[in-house]
Every structure is written in C-alpha cells, then in structure tokens.
Amino acid sequence: MPELPEVEALAGILADRAVGREIARVLPVAVSVLKTYDPPLTSLEGRTVTAAGRHGKFLDLATDGPHLVIHLARAGWLRWKDGLPEAPPRPGRGPLALRLLLSGPERSGFDLTEAGSRKGLAVYCVGDPGEVPGIARLGPDPLDASFTPEAFAGLLRGVRHRIKGVLRDQSVIAGIGNAYSDEILHAARMSPYRLASDLTEEEITVLYEVMGATLRDAVERSQGLAAGDLKAEKRGGMRVHGRTGEPCPVCGDTVREVSFKDSSLQYCPTCQTGGKPLADRRMSRLLK
Numbered sequence: 001m002p003e004l005p006e007v008e009a010l011a012g013i014l015a016d017r018a019v020g021r022e023i024a025r026v027l028p029v030a031v032s033v034l035k036t037y038d039p040p041l042t043s044l045e046g047r048t049v050t051a052a053g054r055h056g057k058f059l060d061l062a063t064d065g066p067h068l069v070i071h072l073a074r075a076g077w078l079r080w081k082d083g084l085p086e087a088p089p090r091p092g093r094g095p096l097a098l099r100l101l102l103s104g105p106e107r108s109g110f111d112l113t114e115a116g117s118r119k120g121l122a123v124y125c126v127g128d129p130g131e132v133p134g135i136a137r138l139g140p141d142p143l144d145a146s147f148t149p150e151a152f153a154g155l156l157r158g159v160r161h162r163i164k165g166v167l168r169d170q171s172v173i174a175g176i177g178n179a180y181s182d183e184i185l186h187a188a189r190m191s192p193y194r195l196a197s198d199l200t201e202e203e204i205t206v207l208y209e210v211m212g213a214t215l216r217d218a219v220e221r222s223q224g225l226a227a228g229d230l231k232a233e234k235r236g237g238m239r240v241h242g243r244t245g246e247p248c249p250v251c252g253d254t255v256r257e258v259s260f261k262d263s264s265l266q267y268c269p270t271c272q273t274g275g276k277p278l279a280d281r282r283m284s285r286l287l288k
Contacts, residue, residue, distance in 0.1 A: 002072045004143070004175030005218035006230050007054050010078050013227055014052035014061060014110075017080060022048050022103040023063065028123070029089045030097040033112070036124045036131075039066050044125060049102075055135045056174030066125050068100070069132050070112065073120030079111045080227050097121050138174040142211055143219070152208045156196040163199070163207075164192035164265060176215070179234070182241035182266050184214050186250075191273045192258075192265055240266045 002010070026041045028034050034041065047063035054060065059070040059078070072078070076097070084107045089099050095113040102109045114121040124132045139155070140147045155172055166172055167181040176184070185192050188210040190203065199207070221237055222230055235242060239249050244257040244266055253270035258280045269275050 001074045003177040009222035011054045018049045024103040025101040027099045033097040056138045069124040071122040075115040076121035139172045149208045159196040166196045179241040186240045
C-alpha cells in the first residue's frame with residue numbers, strides 16, 4: 001500500500017507536471033472508483049490545476065474549482081503518461097480505473113490503476129478536501145511542524161493498544177501504514193506488541209525521533225524519482241518489512257513474521273523482542 005513517502009512523491013510529480021495546466025477530460029473507467037457525484041467529475045474539465053498535495057495517504061489535486069482527491073488503497077497506483085492514447089479507454093476487467101488528460105497536443109496526464117480483485121481505490125470530486133470522510137478523520141501529520149514530542153506523547157497517553165496498531169491508525173497519526181510502522185519499530189528496537197500506554201518517557205522520545213527520521217529519509221530517497229520507480233525504491237529501503245527469513249541488517253538474526261487475516265508484520269527478535277519470537281497463532285494452526 002502506498003504510504004506517506006510514496007504519496008508525497010506522487011504529489012511532487014503532479015506539482016511539477018500538472019500545476020498551471022488545464023484539465024481537458026476526466027474519464028472514469030471503473031464505476032466503483034468514484035465515491036462522490038456532486039459536483040460531477042465533468043466539473044473539473046476546463047479547470048486549471050492550482051496545486052498538488054497530500055493529506056495522510058490521500059492525494060489532493062486542487063483546481064480553480066473542485067478538488068480531485070485520490071486514495072490509492074492497497075493496490076492502486078498513479079501512472080504519469082507523456083502521451084495518452086487518442087481513443088477513450090473502454091471499461092473492462094483490466095487494471096485501469098480512471099484517466100485524466102491535460103490540455104495540449106502532447107496529450108499528457110495520468111492513469112489510475114488498481115491490481116487484483118479486491119477493489120479499494122477511491123476518487124472524490126469535492127469543493128473542499130475536508131468533505132472526504134477519511135480526511136476529516138485524520139490525525140496529525142507526523143512531518144508537520146506542529147507534531148511535537150509533547151503532542152505525540154499526548155496521543156499515546158492512556159491508549160491500551162499495541163503500538164503497531166496505534167502507529168497504523170489514521171485517526172491517531174496520518175500517513176503511516178503497515179510497512180513503515182514495521183521499519184519505525186525496528187529502528188526504535190521496540191516490540192510491535194508493546195502497549196502504547198506502557199511506554200516510558202524515554203521510549204516515547206526515541207520512537208518520536210525514529211519516526212520522523214525514518215519518514216523523512218524515505219521522502220528524501222523518493223524525491224525526483226519517476227512514479228514507476230517509487231515502489232522499487234520503497235522495497236529496497238526496507239530493513240525488515242517484506243524480508244521474512246532474511247538476516248537482520250543490524251544484528252544478523254533472522255527476520256520473523258506474524259501473519260494476520262489480511263496482512264502481516266515483520267520484526268527482528270534480537271533487536272525488538274529480547275530474542276523471543278512472537279506468537280503467530282495463524283501459522284501455528286496451519287502447521288497442526
């Protein structure tokens with residue numbers, strides 16, 4: 001799933017290539033992708049793109065009229081094209097969900113695609129991004145100047161949930177998902193099963209500093225890359241996430257995994273759990 005650093009990079013691509021240009025056509029291909037109907041998508045046509053930004057994991061393409069807000073979900077992606085086909089896209093079973101064409105003879109713009117059968121990609125045409133329910137519920141952005149150590153400590157106070165889930169909760173902190181929460185906790189040498197309310201002041205400070213450093217480093221690595229290169233950059237920068245069975249780059253222990261119904265987490269026992277593997281009830285059932 002695209003998370004804060006990748007969405008930030010995609011917003012930068014749109015800022016560089018689309019701002020100041022007029023939208024010629026917005027063509028939904030998958031009906032399920034559009035989550036709003038008033039104003040209609042056609043109200044974007046003829047409008048000039050004024051800005052491109054991010055709200056947590058949401059992309060925001062602002063115009064001198066409505067905003068086009070995009071959530072890429074688990075398997076969605078934005079693919080910039082310098083020469084879109086002249087023929088309009090045909091609805092079907094392919095990955096294409098929406099096409100946006102900018103004015104000009106070069107026919108540049110982007111396609112929104114989504115792989116797999118589980119469709120979660122969402123597009124909203126709204127007067128204000130705050131009208132999107134997912135944005136209205138967002139917690140603070142971890143890279144915002146107002147997100148201080150004190151603010152972070154306040155969010156964790158009294159929260160009796162595992163820290164892994166707290167970091168992923170978009171209503172608590174915006175933009176962090178499964179992959180970067182694994183990376184942050186590994187860098188902080190903290191078990192994903194620790195209760196947020198049990199963390200000491202020192203542990204909260206370390207976690208805050210590691211969170212900012214991990215995300216800023218990922219954003220910096222992604223800057224200037226083409227959209228097609230961002231996924232590989234993300235995978236290449238991971239130390240434990242997606243690296244089950246590989247040696248931990250810090251201590252050499254084997255990276256372990258805990259599987260859930262629709263996701264998994266990765267961690268290093270030596271670095272994070274005192275050398276003890278975490279219980280993986282799902283895998284235990286499969287081995288019986």
